Amino acid sequence: MSGDREAILGRIAEALREEAPRHHEHVGNGRHASAAPAFQQWLPPVGASHAARLELFSQLCEVLRTEFKHCANANAAAKHIAALAKEGNWRRIALHAGELNDAVAAHLPPTLDLMRIESGYDRDALESCDAGLTECESLVAQTGSVCVTSRSSGGRTLSVLPPHHIVLARENQLVADLTAAYAELAQKYGSSYPSFLGFISGPSRTGDIERILVLGAHGPRRLTILLVP
Amino acid sequence: MRVTLFVPCFIDSLYPGVAMAMVKVIERLGHEVDYPEGQTCCGQPPFNSGYWDEARAVAERQLAVFRDAEVVVSGSGSCGAMFKVFYPELFAKTAQESAAQALSAKTYEFSEFLVSKLGVRDVGATFEGKVTFHDGCHGLRELGTKAAPRELLRHVKGLELIEMGEAEACCGFGGMFAVKFPQISTAMAEVKCNSIVETGVEYVVSNDSSCLMQIQGYLSRHSPRVVKSLHLAEVLART
Amino acid sequence: MSAATQFHTDADRTTADEPRRAFIRKALHGYEIKRDESKAAFSDWQQARDAAAAIKYEGVNRLDAYLREFEEKFTARGGKVFWASTSAQAREYIQTLAREREVKSIIKSKAMTSEEIHLNEALEQDGYEVVESDLGEFIQQLKHEPPYHFVFPCMHLKRDEISALFEKELGSAPTDSPEELTMIARRFLRRQYLKADLGISGANFIVAETGMISITENEGNARLTTAMPRIHIALVGIEKVIPKLADLALLLPMLAIGGTGQHLTCYNSMYGGPRQEGEVDGPEEFHVVLLDNHRTRLLADAQQRDALHCIRCGACLNVCPIFKNIGGHAYGTTYQGPIGSVITPHFRGLQDWKHLSAASSLCGACTEACPVKIDIHHHLLHNRRNAVAEKKVWWERIIWFGFVQLMSRPWAYRLSTRFAPLGQWLHPFLQNSGLDPLHAWTSTREFPQAATTSFGDLWRARKVGSK
Numbered sequence: 001m002s003g004d005r006e007a008i009l010g011r012i013a014e015a016l017r018e019e020a021p022r023h024h025e026h027v028g029n030g031r032h033a034s035a036a037p038a039f040q041q042w043l044p045p046v047g048a049s050h051a052a053r054l055e056l057f058s059q060l061c062e063v064l065r066t067e068f069k070h071c072a073n074a075n076a077a078a079k080h081i082a083a084l085a086k087e088g089n090w091r092r093i094a095l096h097a098g099e100l101n102d103a104v105a106a107h108l109p110p111t112l113d114l115m116r117i118e119s120g121y122d123r124d125a126l127e128s129c130d131a132g133l134t135e136c137e138s139l140v141a142q143t144g145s146v147c148v149t150s151r152s153s154g155g156r157t158l159s160v161l162p163p164h165h166i167v168l169a170r171e172n173q174l175v176a177d178l179t180a181a182y183a184e185l186a187q188k189y190g191s192s193y194p195s196f197l198g199f200i201s202g203p204s205r206t207g208d209i210e211r212i213l214v215l216g217a218h219g220p221r222r223l224t225i226l227l228v229p
Numbered sequence: 230m231r232v233t234l235f236v237p238c239f240i241d242s243l244y245p246g247v248a249m250a251m252v253k254v255i256e257r258l259g260h261e262v263d264y265p266e267g268q269t270c271c272g273q274p275p276f277n278s279g280y281w282d283e284a285r286a287v288a289e290r291q292l293a294v295f296r297d298a299e300v301v302v303s304g305s306g307s308c309g310a311m312f313k314v315f316y317p318e319l320f321a322k323t324a325q326e327s328a329a330q331a332l333s334a335k336t337y338e339f340s341e342f343l344v345s346k347l348g349v350r351d352v353g354a355t356f357e358g359k360v361t362f363h364d365g366c367h368g369l370r371e372l373g374t375k376a377a378p379r380e381l382l383r384h385v386k387g388l389e390l391i392e393m394g395e396a397e398a399c400c401g402f403g404g405m406f407a408v409k410f411p412q413i414s415t416a417m418a419e420v421k422c423n424s425i426v427e428t429g430v431e432y433v434v435s436n437d438s439s440c441l442m443q444i445q446g447y448l449s450r451h452s453p454r455v456v457k458s459l460h461l462a463e464v465l466a467r468t
Numbered sequence: 469m470s471a472a473t474q475f476h477t478d479a480d481r482t483t484a485d486e487p488r489r490a491f492i493r494k495a496l497h498g499y500e501i502k503r504d505e506s507k508a509a510f511s512d513w514q515q516a517r518d519a520a521a522a523i524k525y526e527g528v529n530r531l532d533a534y535l536r537e538f539e540e541k542f543t544a545r546g547g548k549v550f551w552a553s554t555s556a557q558a559r560e561y562i563q564t565l566a567r568e569r570e571v572k573s574i575i576k577s578k579a580m581t582s583e584e585i586h587l588n589e590a591l592e593q594d595g596y597e598v599v600e601s602d603l604g605e606f607i608q609q610l611k612h613e614p615p616y617h618f619v620f621p622c623m624h625l626k627r628d629e630i631s632a633l634f635e636k637e638l639g640s641a642p643t644d645s646p647e648e649l650t651m652i653a654r655r656f657l658r659r660q661y662l663k664a665d666l667g668i669s670g671a672n673f674i675v676a677e678t679g680m681i682s683i684t685e686n687e688g689n690a691r692l693t694t695a696m697p698r699i700h701i702a703l704v705g706i707e708k709v710i711p712k713l714a715d716l717a718l719l720l721p722m723l724a725i726g727g728t729g730q731h732l733t734c735y736n737s738m739y740g741g742p743r744q745e746g747e748v749d750g751p752e753e754f755h756v757v758l759l760d761n762h763r764t765r766l767l768a769d770a771q772q773r774d775a776l777h778c779i780r781c782g783a784c785l786n787v788c789p790i791f792k793n794i795g796g797h798a799y800g801t802t803y804q805g806p807i808g809s810v811i812t813p814h815f816r817g818l819q820d821w822k823h824l825s826a827a828s829s830l831c832g833a834c835t836e837a838c839p840v841k842i843d844i845h846h847h848l849l850h851n852r853r854n855a856v857a858e859k860k861v862w863w864e865r866i867i868w869f870g871f872v873q874l875m876s877r878p879w880a881y882r883l884s885t886r887f888a889p890l891g892q893w894l895h896p897f898l899q900n901s902g903l904d905p906l907h908a909w910t911s912t913r914e915f916p917q918a919a920t921t922s923f924g925d926l927w928r929a930r931k932v933g934s935k
Contacts, residue, residue: 002549002550002551003550003551003552003553003557003561004551004552004553004557004760005551007551007553008551008553008706008758008760008764009532009535009536011760011764011767011768012531012532012535012706012764012767013532014768015764015767015768016529016530016531016532016767018768018770019529019770020525020528020529020770020771020773020774021770021771021774022521022522022525023521023774023841023842023843024517024518024519024521024522024525024841038519039515039516039519039520039717039718040717041511041512041515042510042511042512042513042515042516042519043510043511043516043717043718043721044509044510044511044731045511060731064734096748117748118748119748120748121748121749123662123696124662127658127662143721143731143732144732145732145736150743150744150747150748150749150750151746151747154748155695155747155748155749155750156691156694156695156747156749156750157692157695157696157749158748160688160691160692160695160735161692161695177717178716178717178720178721179714179717181717182713182714182716182717183714185713186713186714191678193678193680193740194740194744194747195545195739195740195741195742195743195744195747195750195754196694196695196737196738196739196740196750197680197737197738197740198691198735198736198737198738199720199732199735199736199737200734200735201732201733201734201735201736202734203734204686204687204688204734204735205686205687205734206603206604206650206686206687207620207686207728208602208603208604208607208620208621208622208623208650209603209622209625209627209630209646209649209650210495210626210627210646211495211498211499211620211623212646214646214647214650216650216651216654217603217650217653217654217686217687217688217689218601218603218654218657218658218687218688218689218691218692219687219688219689219691219692219734219735220688236923236924238875238881240923241885241922241923241924242885242888242918242919242922242923243888243916243918243919244916244919245919245921245922245923245926246919248923248927249923249926264923264924264927266878266882266924266927266928267878268878269874269875269876269878269881270875270881272875274871275868275871275872276849277830277849277852278826278852278856278864278868279849279852279853279854279855279856279857280856280860280864280865280868281853281856281857283868283869283871283872286872286876287871287872287875287876289876290875290876290878366829366830366831366832366833367830367832369832370831370832370833370835370836371832397833398789398833399789399829399831399833401789401829402829403828403829403830403831404829404830405826406826406827406828406829406830407829407908407909408908408909409826409827409908410476410479410826410827411908411909411911411912412479412480412483412484412912413479413483413790413793413794413827414829415483415912415913416483416489416793416794417789417790417793417829418913420489420493420789420792420793442916443913445914445916446909446913446914446915446916447912447913449913449914450912450913450914
């Protein structure tokens, strides 16, 4: 059942017979193919070098209240997580299988219960976890965002349900801007995208009450990104 | 240069001093001023009310009156915008389309005329006092006039320009809007006038007398202290 | 009461409430500062607006082709598309689906389209528990009040009002901390996500190229709504379609800056189909309801078609002096503010809603703020013109007839300026009498003293004198 498809498409075709005026004078005659690549140059500059972009990413993390940390290796990342766990009295963290996740998980203290979700999980159990540990597709310098997908980051829920989201990323996953992030996704997945793609820019927040910033509205109160070489 | 004045109807009958001041400034700069007596109203009231046929009937008159003018200078950003921006739309696909385009091309708001067309910044004026400037919305957003009046004010001897918070906020006049929705219009004036009063100035200056009618109208009734409104031309005319 | 009379009554009441107006002004001033910071980081904001307008122009002006492309791609991934001409069709589809799938509990993330078609009421009548999960929407739902602003639904409420509301509806302890209030809602809504079997969302964009919808939010409630229930329905206006996925690289920042002033909203999520093979979670079914509901009527108006470019960021509300002074509820519409005044007459009838186009000083702050360059304030003029072309008001017609007679005869006009001082001399006798023609002005403001001699007469005297 597709409803009133033909009627709507018919009305649209009829309506579009008259051409609409254009108010966007700077961009030629608007045929999309030419407009698309052009806009990158108007967006905030990201710097040419990897170091400059890393610096920008780090600055934006601060603005966004994301905890961003360089770790020498998987072991160091595990140590950082262990410290967070100790500080927050964590009992259990959830994670998905992945090269980086597994490497780090191998160094986590045995006192920390690890809940693996790749072959299905109990929602209440996931909800009661103290943190979710995921990998990502990329980090975006221009916006301070983490790009996650349902394939790279353990589905849709792991990165949003537990109160603390920890992201493991490799240094070469840093891309310049959203355009570059999309280009990478297109290259990696072609026409078979994961069912969920997302850009996460800081921990969950709301300003709905008197426009005062409160973190952890519905999603994680804290977001930690651990960068390993 | 022979400068043709467009004196909108409400300036003509309520603020003749503003038009006189314009004459004074332009003549002081060595130009000849002309005022075609057949001019009446730009037609904005019916235009803004949706009565475009009626607006055209009045506007046609102005097209004829200003046909031979070299440049047309308006003392109101709003009425200037009517000539410059809305006439071409009002007369689109009519016999007068090209006449409307021609008038549009040669029409200037007063401050823009002095700064952009004549290239003058210092008109030789002296004015003692603290002044804040209100941007009329039509001048600001339809005509893009923002820097010119400030350039001119900065070159007036003795004048101290103090920017108000929200200089670009509407005063709430809006023509028929002011009487169709007096409560909303007055609430807007209240916000505007509070930011004027907060600057501590003695004068509020604008390039649009219609805004000043609203601002002065509110200030005279409600302001805790006297702030006087003046058209930019009245400031520039003082020596 | 007609919508116009209601508007006058409500606007007069809300403009008299200075403390609330000051509260709104302060909130929006904070927005402006943040927005300006984000804009300043751009290499060229104006060019970016143009590029964004070009993308939306392309989407809207080849709407049929892009909707077909979306449908094909989305369906290929296991999604279902339903095309609804009217609100009734959209509601019926969702109600039927809920019944057939034996849904018990429904969670919603913010969707103005659902306000537009009054979906909650319909579902509640069917006996479902429907819970709004966006904090602002949740508060408004508890308050049984429509959103005040389509991006900031409860921006008019102070913390003590929210605390009292939570105390009454949820039995929580009173608090004056926005954080604690947020946590009360968080705890309550967590339980709802876990038990809901149907999640309903809107969408900010439809991506033709990849068959996806895109949702922008800060709280994470939409992510949970689209992740946990076994069915996801997105109710989306047909005009939301954009050609390419990578277009979002521009549109997402533009939406954020216009909406909240952030350089990017916290969560920008794209969904292409239900849970795919090899994925660990996600809904079993994903339906997109494409809603027309008179959008094609607006589309047919080529001059105002760009109003369909709207990305519902709310930038025009945030800068609008009318909105700031009358507040969101006085409009009486689903979409408040300048863009609402432009589109509502197309959706709900020009004669009934033309008063919103008249209730504007045409200052143009909206058009200047719009990140996709909709010619908003000029469309208010166009609505006024169209309303008159359709149906003239008899007394207005008389006034403007008289006006034309006067203004197209310079001698008559000149004569009238000589009577102005007389009129003004007579005015005090009429003031406050009901016969006062200037009452609407002088009730709140002073009227200037007419000059004894008009400029025209001064000029003539000057010319005579110099000869």
